Amino acid sequence: MTTVEDDRVRDEPDAATGAPATRPAARRPWWSGLDPAAWGLGALALVVALGFLLVNAAYNQGRFAPPLDDVYIHLQYARGIGLGQFLQYQDGMPPSTGASSLLYVLVLGAAFALGAQGGLLLYAAIGFGVVCTVATTVLAYHLGRSVASRATGIVTGLLTALCGPLLWAATSGMEAGLVSALAVGTVLAFVHEQAAGRFPWTAALGVLLSLTRPEGLVLTVAVLLGAAVTLVQQRRRGLASRRDLVVAAVPLCLPLLAALGQRLAYRALTGSAENSGVVAKSWLYQPLDAPLEVLDRVVTHAREVVETYGGLTGVPLVAPGTLLLAAVGLASLALGEPRRRVLAGVLALGLGGLVVAVSTLTSTLTHNGRYVTPFLPLVLLLVAVGIRTLARAVPRHGRVVAAAVTGVIVLVSVVTVPTWALRSAQQGAGIRESSVSVAQWLRGNTPPGSVVAVNDVGATAYFADRPVVDLVGLTTNGIAAPATEGTGALYETLARLPAAQRPAYFSVFPAFMGIDYTSMSEAGLLSEEPLTSFRSRSPLRPEDFGTVCQVTGGCPEIDVWSADWSVVGSGDLPERPVPGRIVDRVNVGDLADEGAHGYAVDRALVGLVPTTILRGEDRADGRRVVDSGREVVGGEHFTLRGLTPGVPVTVTARIEAREKQGDRNTQAGVVAVGVDGRAAGDWEFSTDDSAFTEDSFVLPGDMITGSEVTVTLGPRQPYLQPYPDYRSFSYWASQ
Structure with a gap:
């Protein structure tokens, strides 16, 4: 008979001396210490993510087609960073803040510098998104296990691996996968470091998360407040001296300093501390001139976010009842031990603040809600905790209840995942036959060096090899505010540009975000008729959720016009004489x-x-x-x-x-x-x-x-x- 004690095996006593005899333990294989659940969930996430890519490629003649034009904005900034041109969208342009994720374009810029150039840069972005998807799933499993139980972790990881909207966003080429992995990782680090009252990993991951998305900063602040509460509690219980408290609190300032540093850098480089996307898309910058009007729109969008991500609508985003189960899970944490109460406060404040933050945008649910979906694993964590709570409420049939509820949610996820893969493919087709096709036409049919004005700036700059003016104002400084005011303000802003920087061509939707380009033609700024038009041939899809407008018929046509700037100044004087001077x-x-x-x-x-x-x-x-x-x-x-x-x-x-x-x-x-x-x-x-x-x-x-x-x-x-x-x-x- 033998028993295992630490790393040695104890045998029966030696017959001669009576002393126990020992022998070295047999070396265990390296895989024996691995968690099969974590590896299984990671493998599932990998298979599903690769399935998304295969469906997209099969739908687009063997090539992956990004489902958003914004993907090319990130690639363009990354190419500039890889060439040593920090935040320059094109050669010779001043720095701009059109990339919605600073950290993400820095990562892609490093990939470009290491050799992922040309078409490889897109696949580097897609591959990185797949890796982040797997990491998010594994981290979600460990988070659920740390917060509640191994079974809760498995449910959390399983729902994350089968989360269609998250997979769509993470495999799109955008920053969603990175945001999601850092969001889950930051909360997991906080949970692990709560007991010791030291938060080095929480602070480090918080720095990265706050540099990845503005919404990431909201969650980071919530986590930092949770860490601060934990330190105060330890001090009150006499578990930490004042010096220990100060030493532990110092690293928690780093994420806030990083966010401040980013804003100061933006201001130094561009003259504005705000990201240009926020100026272009926030209700706070729209010409409403009435706080109550702004509040009404924010509240309306917040309600839509809660309804959509709470499973209260018919949108195939999450399972019905998600909001109820998440509320039960949050209440369970809030009524649990002190450390779990703090975590409940962190999640409530972080997710609530996230809803408010994204609701200030005019595009809250645009692009399949890509601003919110990276944080869905945290909601799914609460769902898994809610299922566990329901099971414990009926001890005699708890396992049956947990299995039944989990089975229904998993079934909904399994059924809807293919539709999200198909969405990616269909939307990719819409982008390639609009933005990408027009970019190639401009490259072959306009003189080199011609300035082109666009209202979908990604693919044109990336493929056309022409200087661009971004009519939305993401990558061209000083355009975002006038663009929100309408056609006249945009015209006057463009007219103020030096003659060499004014666009010779406009490649635009006929009307977009309040700008009417047909009226520009009628006024005489643009040619009487477009030089060419690209109209979508893809079958129209139902607009059941904030999807891509090229697919739903919201912007089915791109026209290319020539511009005539000889009209500038024609209205400076009255047409008839006026008395005096x-x-x-x-x-x-x-x-x-x-x-x-x-x-x-x-x-x-x-x-x-x-x-x-x-x-x-x-x-x-x-x-x-x-x-x-x-x-x-x-x-x-x-x-x-x-x-x-x-x-x-x-x-x-x-x-x-x-x-x-x-x-x-x-x-x-x-x-x-x-x-x-x-x-x-x-x-x-x-x-x-x-x-x-x-x-x-x-x-x-x-x-x-x-x-x-x-x-x-x-x-x-x-x-x-x-x-x-x-x-x-x-x-x-x-x-």
């Missing part, structure tokens, strides 16, 4: 000029967005007059400068006050004029069914008390209809 001009629709004149629209109703527009008209002498303007419902105010006190000022306006079809509001073009808060009379704009008009109003000399006056145009009868309803383009002041 022009001393100032307010160029409505030009954000820089509006800011210089304190211009703003005084909206008659909260929620109305005074979008900027672009108009062009031909004159009898053959000239084309192009000017930007705004839709005004209510009134405006602006400050005129450079005036001579005591001298009357003639304000000349370029206005479009024509009645809208079917509208009998004949008072739409009549405004009450005020000067520095004093009434100056009523101004009735003339109308023309085919053109904008120019009208003048004289401000009396006794109202010009200084070199500046603030002019207000508004309703004669505040609060009630009829509201002034017109389009304003320019105001000139002459004396």
Whole structure:
């Protein structure tokens, strides 16, 4: 008879001496210490992820086609980093922050520098995503095992390995796999280091997570707060001295310093500490001009996120009842031992903060919810804990309950995983026949060095070998804010560029994110007809969830136009002579000029967005007059400068006050004029069914008390209809 004690085997006592005899233990094979569950789950995740790639390639003539144009944005930044051009989207361009994940493009940049160039860079990104998927699954298993039990870990890992939306995002070429692995790893490190009250790995992984996505920083902050609470608890129990507390707390500052350092670097390199994607897509930067309107949109999006990721809708994202099971799991942790209560607080704060953070974006669920899906394994952890809690509530039949609930959820996952693989393939086809195809056409049909303006910037820059101007503002600095204001503001911003940097071609959807490119053609900036058009031939798919618009018919066509910049400046002066000398001009629709004149629209109703527009008209002498303007419902105010006190000022306006079809509001073009808060009379704009008009109003000399006056145009009868309803383009002041 033998017993195992440590690394030696103890035999029966020696017959001669009576002392126990020992002999060296037999060497165990290296695989005997491995956890078969972890390896099995990792293998499952690998097989499923490779299956996604095979389905995509089979659907796209043997080549993997990324399901998002944004993948090429990351590849383009990575190529620049690999060439030593940090955050430069193209040669000669200033640094920009269009990559949504700094750490991810640094990783891909290193891959490029090590030889993954040309087509290999895409496959390096895909391979890295597969590795991260496997790592996430294994880490999720260990997290579930550490938090509850081995069975809970297996359920968590199994649900993660079969999570369709996570696999879609992780194998797309985007940063989702890296975010997911770091998110689970950071929470796992926190759980393991709680007992010792030292958090070196938590801090290290938190640094990486906070540099990977803005949402990652939200989770990191929640984990850091959990670590801080743990340290305070240990101090109160006398388990740590004040010095120990300080030593343990110092590393926890590193993730916050890393996030701050990133913002400072962005500001130093680009002039803005904010990521350009946030400026382009956040409700906080949209021209709503009303906090309650912003709050309403954020709350609405938050509700949609909770419903979608809680299994309360028909979207094949998670199993029905996910929210209920996750809530049970969270409650179980909150009612458990002290360390688990802290973890419950971390997960509640982290996931809740994540929902709020992504809900501030206009694109919350766009691209199959890729901002949220990397954090699904943490939700699945709570689901697994919830299943365990339900099983323990019915001791006599606990195993049956756990097996039944787990079986249903796994069945739903198994059934929906193929649909997500097919989504990846279909969306990849949509991207290659739109963005990628147009990029290749531009490469072969435009002169080398021609600047191309695009509103889907990834593939064009990556394949066309042409300088680009990003009309959304992700990779071209200074465009994001004007793009949110509409067509007129975008035109004025482009017109301010040096002539050599203005785009010679526009490769765009006819209308996208509030910009109407057809109106640019009608105004005369773009050619009368597109040079060519690429219309999607892929069968349309139902838009049951925030999918890719090329596949659902939301943006089925890309047109290539030539640009004519000779129209720039054509609207700088009024068409008819004005009395005296022009001393100032307010160029409505030009954000820089509006800011210089304190211009703003005084909206008659909260929620109305005074979008900027672009108009062009031909004159009898053959000239084309192009000017930007705004839709005004209510009134405006602006400050005129450079005036001579005591001298009357003639304000000349370029206005479009024509009645809208079917509208009998004949008072739409009549405004009450005020000067520095004093009434100056009523101004009735003339109308023309085919053109904008120019009208003048004289401000009396006794109202010009200084070199500046603030002019207000508004309703004669505040609060009630009829509201002034017109389009304003320019105001000139002459004396």
